Amino acid sequence: MAFEFSQKVLFKHCDPAGIVFYPRYFEMLNDCVEAFFDEVLDMPFETLHATGGVPTAEITTRFHRPSRHGDRLLITLCVTRVGRSSAGLSFVATAGAETRLTARSTLVLVAADGRSRPWPEAVKQKLLDREEARSHAT
Amino acid sequence: MAFEFSQKVLFKHCDPAGIVFYPRYFEMLNDCVEAFFDEVLDMPFETLHATGGVPTAEITTRFHRPSRHGDRLLITLCVTRVGRSSAGLSFVATAGAETRLTARSTLVLVAADGRSRPWPEAVKQKLLDREEARSHAT
Amino acid sequence: MAFEFSQKVLFKHCDPAGIVFYPRYFEMLNDCVEAFFDEVLDMPFETLHATGGVPTAEITTRFHRPSRHGDRLLITLCVTRVGRSSAGLSFVATAGAETRLTARSTLVLVAADGRSRPWPEAVKQKLLDREEARSHAT
Amino acid sequence: MAFEFSQKVLFKHCDPAGIVFYPRYFEMLNDCVEAFFDEVLDMPFETLHATGGVPTAEITTRFHRPSRHGDRLLITLCVTRVGRSSAGLSFVATAGAETRLTARSTLVLVAADGRSRPWPEAVKQKLLDREEARSHAT
Numbered sequence: 001m002a003f004e005f006s007q008k009v010l011f012k013h014c015d016p017a018g019i020v021f022y023p024r025y026f027e028m029l030n031d032c033v034e035a036f037f038d039e040v041l042d043m044p045f046e047t048l049h050a051t052g053g054v055p056t057a058e059i060t061t062r063f064h065r066p067s068r069h070g071d072r073l074l075i076t077l078c079v080t081r082v083g084r085s086s087a088g089l090s091f092v093a094t095a096g097a098e099t100r101l102t103a104r105s106t107l108v109l110v111a112a113d114g115r116s117r118p119w120p121e122a123v124k125q126k127l128l129d130r131e132e133a134r135s136h137a138t
Numbered sequence: 139m140a141f142e143f144s145q146k147v148l149f150k151h152c153d154p155a156g157i158v159f160y161p162r163y164f165e166m167l168n169d170c171v172e173a174f175f176d177e178v179l180d181m182p183f184e185t186l187h188a189t190g191g192v193p194t195a196e197i198t199t200r201f202h203r204p205s206r207h208g209d210r211l212l213i214t215l216c217v218t219r220v221g222r223s224s225a226g227l228s229f230v231a232t233a234g235a236e237t238r239l240t241a242r243s244t245l246v247l248v249a250a251d252g253r254s255r256p257w258p259e260a261v262k263q264k265l266l267d268r269e270e271a272r273s274h275a276t
Numbered sequence: 277m278a279f280e281f282s283q284k285v286l287f288k289h290c291d292p293a294g295i296v297f298y299p300r301y302f303e304m305l306n307d308c309v310e311a312f313f314d315e316v317l318d319m320p321f322e323t324l325h326a327t328g329g330v331p332t333a334e335i336t337t338r339f340h341r342p343s344r345h346g347d348r349l350l351i352t353l354c355v356t357r358v359g360r361s362s363a364g365l366s367f368v369a370t371a372g373a374e375t376r377l378t379a380r381s382t383l384v385l386v387a388a389d390g391r392s393r394p395w396p397e398a399v400k401q402k403l404l405d406r407e408e409a410r411s412h413a414t
Numbered sequence: 415m416a417f418e419f420s421q422k423v424l425f426k427h428c429d430p431a432g433i434v435f436y437p438r439y440f441e442m443l444n445d446c447v448e449a450f451f452d453e454v455l456d457m458p459f460e461t462l463h464a465t466g467g468v469p470t471a472e473i474t475t476r477f478h479r480p481s482r483h484g485d486r487l488l489i490t491l492c493v494t495r496v497g498r499s500s501a502g503l504s505f506v507a508t509a510g511a512e513t514r515l516t517a518r519s520t521l522v523l524v525a526a527d528g529r530s531r532p533w534p535e536a537v538k539q540k541l542l543d544r545e546e547a548r549s550h551a552t
Contacts, residue, residue, distance in 0.1 A: 011310055011321045012303050015425060016432045016483055017191045018325075023168060023426070026161035027288050034287055045287050046346025049294075053155045060198040066252065069430055070322025114204065149448055149459050150441050153287060154294045154345055156463075161288070165426050172425055183425045184484025187432075207292055208460025293467045299440035306437060329431045336474040342528065390480065 001133030003040055003077040005032040009067050019066035025101055026059075029091055032075045033107070040130070041123050052111045057086070059105040064098075071095045079130040085109045085116040087127055139271030140214045141178055143170040147209040157204035163239055164197075167229055170213045171245070178268070179261050190249045195224070197243040202236075209233045217268040223247045223254040225265055277409030279316055279353040281308040285343050295342035301377055302335075305367055308351045309383070316406070317399050328387045333362070335381040340374075347371045355406040361385045361392040363403055415547030417454055417491040419446040423481050433480035439515055440473075443505055446489045447521070454544070455537050466525045471500070473519040478512075485509045493544040499523045499530040501541055 007028050015021040037054070038044040048054065067073060073093050081088030086108045093101040111117045119127065145166050153159040175192070176182040186192065205211060211231050219226030224246045231239040249255045257265065283304050291297040313330070314320040324330065343349060349369050357364030362384045369377040387393045395403065421442050429435040451468070452458040462468065481487060487507050495502030500522045507515040525531045533541065 009322075010307060011325070011429060012306055012435060012437070014430045016187050016428045016430065017193075018430045019193070021168075021426060022194050022197075023161050023164035026164055030159075030161060030288055031286060044346065046285075046344070049154050049287070049345065055155075055157070055204065056160050056201060058198075058200040059160075060196075062196040063194060066193065068322070069325065070320065147460075148445060149291060149463070150297060150299070150444055152292045154290045154292065156292045159288060168426055169424060182484065184423075184482070187425070187483065206460070207463065208458065292463050293469075295469070297444075298470050298473075299437050299444060302437035302440055306435075325430050331431075331433070331480065332436050332477060334474075334476040335436075336472075338472040339470060342469065 001130055003032075003036045003130075005035055005075040005077065007031070007073045007075060009069055009071040009073060011069060013067075014069045017066075019068055022063060025061070025063070025093070028073070028075065028093070029059075029103060029105075032077055032091065033089070036077055041126050043120075043123055052109065052117065054107045054109050057106045057108050059103055061101060061103040063101055065100050067093075067095060067100045071100075073100065079127050080104065081106075082119075082124065082127045082131050084118050087119075139268055140216050141170075141174045141268075143173055143213040143215065145169070145211045145213060147205050147207055147211060149207060151205075152207045155204075157206055160201060163199070163201070163231070166211070166213065166231070167197075167241060167243075170215055170229065171227070174215050179264050181258075181261055190247065190255065192245045192247050195244045195246050197241055199239060199241040201239055203238055205231075205233060205238045209238075211238065217265050218242065219244075220257075220262065220265045220269050223256050225257075277406055279308075279312045279406075281311055281351040281353065283307070283349045283351060285345055285347040285349060287345060289343075290345045293342075295344055298339060301337070301339070301369070304349070304351065304369070305335075305379060305381075308353055308367065309365070312353050317402050319396075319399055328385065328393065330383045330385050333382045333384050335379055337377060337379040339377055341376055343369075343371060343376045347376075349376065355403050356380065357382075358395075358400065358403045358407050361394050363395075415544055417446075417450045417544075419449055419489040419491065421445070421487045421489060423483055423485040423487060425483060427481075428483045431480075433482055436477060439475070439477070439507070442487070442489065442507070443473075443517060443519075446491055446505065447503070450491050455540050457534075457537055466523065466531065468521045468523050471520045471522050473517055475515060475517040477515055479514055481507075481509060481514045485514075487514065492548050493541050494518065494548070495520075496533075496538065496541045496545050499532050501533075 013020045013024040034045045075093045078090045080090050089105050091103040108116050151158045151162040172183045211233055213231045216228045218228050227243050229241040246254050289296045289300040310321045351369045354366045356366050365381050367379040384392050427434045427438040448459045489507045492504045494504050503519050505517040522530050
């Protein structure tokens, strides 16, 4: 039930040391979350952002090993917690058997005025299904 | 003894919600670290990267409040820990009296082969001076 | 015989006006060229950059109409000219029937020392095949 | 009367070849235009974007020589043409005596609905003053 997102490491991601410039990883994680909201939650960002957004409130990231140009990353997103208007997510990015990055973040659903607002019921249910699936898998 | 770095929020930093796109904050933090290495440690990245680098091993970030286009951010960097080849840093970004972001990171000095290597003595001393200054201020 | 590259307009591409921030278009064009070198010329950037590169020497771009978050762009790349160590490319980005961007660029193959070097014969032939195909189609 | 904008080449700007990744040059040009609107035209982007914007309609760029990490670029912006709601700009980026980039662009002032609108009289006058100054200097 984990959501998987593939990302080849491209020229634009890499720094003079030939490895991913770490702010670019956060663009990848954001792309992964955007795909998750579109494909799983049926709440595409392009629609959502007409009336608010889901800013990241906090994110903790560990860069286990560097990624190089041409590496094929697989980013796995799991739902770790579902609140009234927030969600906890975890990410693992691997290249083959090697873990490159792990992260945990909290997102908050906000209205156009920036105030938190509750998840729509259908979305919350999908988040809970994911969270449940994950708990059972553990 | 804290190192201060000013950054106006520019058009390029902002997303369709009119606030800083969070991966852009990490570019700002990287710019701040680059300026600190240049101006304080006398170890400019453009020289350092000929023989290695200082990749970020982990970073924990909390986005307290959104920053808007035109805001004038002040990023304060402190040295929280000095290891043989690593350093702990803390960051606070404020706009006026308001805290926008706090972060803690660990950097590691590496050689061209990606292996950690000890801080040059003069650099280590400057890091320790900063760390000491900070402890006394507390 | 044109090379096609799909790119959904993502959150990260868009500015506070809700449209693609134009420097991001150049990242898309670069991704398109990177895919062309990988898939068509069999000269992936991650290999090529071990011994040189293909910097862009010039690029002329017209932004016909803005692109919005969620738009599905199709970028079409054609080879317009093949030199000893350079190539002329043209790009058209459309969303449905609407043209959003047209561009023409010149790339130059360079060695690690930055000097131009001739296309490998097999690559040159593929570029010429593309150029020929294009001339016949016109 | 030319507008000058300084930009050190930072780590974030550079690619695995150790030179500026060309889409990053467009961020620099955009920052330069943003500073010009703020400091010279007294029309800061953060205010302007509440009611529209100044999208780039076209830009032609030539990359004369690569720029490396640590280079200190000076970007010179000139006004080459002033229309009812558009302006032609030219850019030259140098590092010391060496020209790195030249570009010419057209900007269009638009309202929130994306339609072009005439320059406010005070802004137009400042643009014309710049254009005139440039013509006399030639």
